[in-house]
Every structure is written in structure tokens, then in C-alpha cells.
Amino acid sequence: DAKTTQPNSMESNEEEPVHLPCNHSTISGTDYIHWYRQLPSQGPEYVIHGLTSNVNNRMASLAIAEDRKSSTLILHRATLRDAAVYYCTRDSGTYKYIFGTGTRLKVLA
Amino acid sequence: DVKVTQSSRYLVKRTGEKVFLECVQDMDHENMFWYRQDPGLGLRLIYFSYDVKMKEKGDIPEGYSVSREKKERFSLILESASTNQTSMYLCASSSMKGQGTGELFFGEGSRLTVL
Numbered sequence: 450d451a452k453t454t455q456p457n458s459m460e461s462n463e464e465e466p467v468h469l470p471c472n473h474s475t476i477s478g479t480d481y482i483h484w485y486r487q488l489p490s491q492g493p494e495y496v497i498h499g500l501t502s503n504v505n506n507r508m509a510s511l512a513i514a515e516d517r518k519s520s521t522l523i524l525h526r527a528t529l530r531d532a533a534v535y536y537c538t539r540d541s542g543t544y545k546y547i548f549g550t551g552t553r554l555k556v557l558a
Numbered sequence: 559d560v561k562v563t564q565s566s567r568y569l570v571k572r573t574g575e576k577v578f579l580e581c582v583q584d585m586d587h588e589n590m591f592w593y594r595q596d597p598g599l600g601l602r603l604i605y606f607s608y609d610v611k612m613k614e615k616g617d618i619p620e621g622y623s624v625s626r627e628k629k630e631r632f633s634l635i636l637e638s639a640s641t642n643q644t645s646m647y648l649c650a651s652s653s654m655k656g657q658g659t660g661e662l663f664f665g666e667g668s669r670l671t672v673l
Binding site: 536 | 603
């Protein structure tokens with residue numbers, strides 16, 4: 450059974466880095482890893498994606514384990530506006546993105 | 559600004575009613591999706607469409623149908639609403655062709671309550 454698992458919740462202090470983990474133990478070699486976040490009362494929005502190499506963009510960094518069975522979304526300096534539910538998902542090429550249950554990130558001022 | 563627009567943010571319906579949830583995107587995307595979001599279960603795919611008049615079942619299609627008569631519009635239909643269909647419904651679109659790096663663009667969601 451294809452599964453993507455994430456911790457239910459995490460806390461971080463403002464201005465500190467946050468590492469959000471995701472396990473995708475049944476991932477295949479061609480599945481892309483995507484991350485989305487959902488702010489309160491909004492639909493999810495794209496954050497970052499990757500296949501094998503670590504990736505950086507203006508929002509975050511994505512670290513992918515060498516065996517690709519896990520990934521970590523890194524927010525370098527958490528702000529109050531980063532409080533959201535973060536979802537990792539796999540693109541298996543069949544249009545069926547396999548979403549995790551999400552991690553609710555709380556940022557403490 | 560690119561947009562996926564869902565027709566209703568909040569709906570309240572009665573058991574047995576027929577319910578239409580409408581979604582429109584202005585990005586000329588080929589692919590459109592309907593997801594259901596429930597606490598503790600994340601996002602689950604109901605149906606998707608990769609072209610006009612084309613549709614494919616997702617993981618939980620039972621009790622739902624869809625319609626895509628125009629490229630920009632994808633409708634989710636509950637033929638006879640039931641209380642277990644009370645949920646948040648999210649529409650999304652993307653321009654991917656096959657597996658790749660396409661980004662999903664989501665609407666703001668439609669919260670449906672079935673009494």
C-alpha cells in the first residue's frame with residue numbers, strides 16, 4: 450500500500466530553522482516528491498519539488514535522502530506567516546498524487 | 559494572477575439532494591482534479607480529468623460523478639448527498655503531461671455540510 454507519512458504537528462520558535470520530515474517508504478525510482486502548504490482558510494499552495502537532488506527556492510529547501518525513502522522540507526527562518534499545514538506528496542505519474550496527512554506547524558513568537 | 563475558482567465556499571444541503579460543485583481555472587491547464595479533505599485523512603483524490611470530456615476515477619469515486627464539457631471548467635456532482643459526504647472539497651489544476659514536475663494549483667475549497 451502506497452503511503453506517505455508525516456508527524457501530526459511540530460512547533461518552532463520564530464526566526465529559527467524548521468525541519469519537516471516525510472517518509473515515503475514505497476516510493477519508486479521515478480516518483481517526484483512535492484511539498485505543499487495550506488494556510489488557514491485557503492487551499493494548498495505549492496512549495497517545492499524534487500526527484501533525487503536537494504533543491505532550493507525562495508520559499509524553502511528540500512533535502513532528499515539518498516535512498517529516496519524520506520525527505521525533509523527546510524524552512525531556514527520560520528516566521529509567524531509560516532504557520533500552516535505542510536503536506537508532502539508523491540507524483541507517481543498516474544495523476545494520482547499520494548498526499549500525506551500533513552504536519553501542522555506552529556510558530557511561536 | 560492565476561486562479562482556480564470554486565463557485566461556493568460554504569454549502570448546506572439535505573440528505574438526498576443533488577449537489578453541484580463548480581470549478582473554473584484561467585490558466586489553460588489540461589488537467590483538473592477534485593480532492594476531498596478530512597481531518598486525519600489528508601487529501602484524497604475523487605476524480606481527475608486530463609482533457610475535455612475525459613475523466614478517470616481517483617481513490618474514492620463512490621457516490622460522486624464529474625463533468626468536463628469545457629477545458630476551463632470541472633464539475634463535481636453528488637447525485638444524492640449523504641451525511642458522510644460532509645467534507646471540504648478542493649479543486650486543482652495542472653499543466654503536466656504525464657509524470658513530471660508540474661505544480662498543482664488549488665482553489666480555496668468548498669465546505670459542504672449535509673444534514
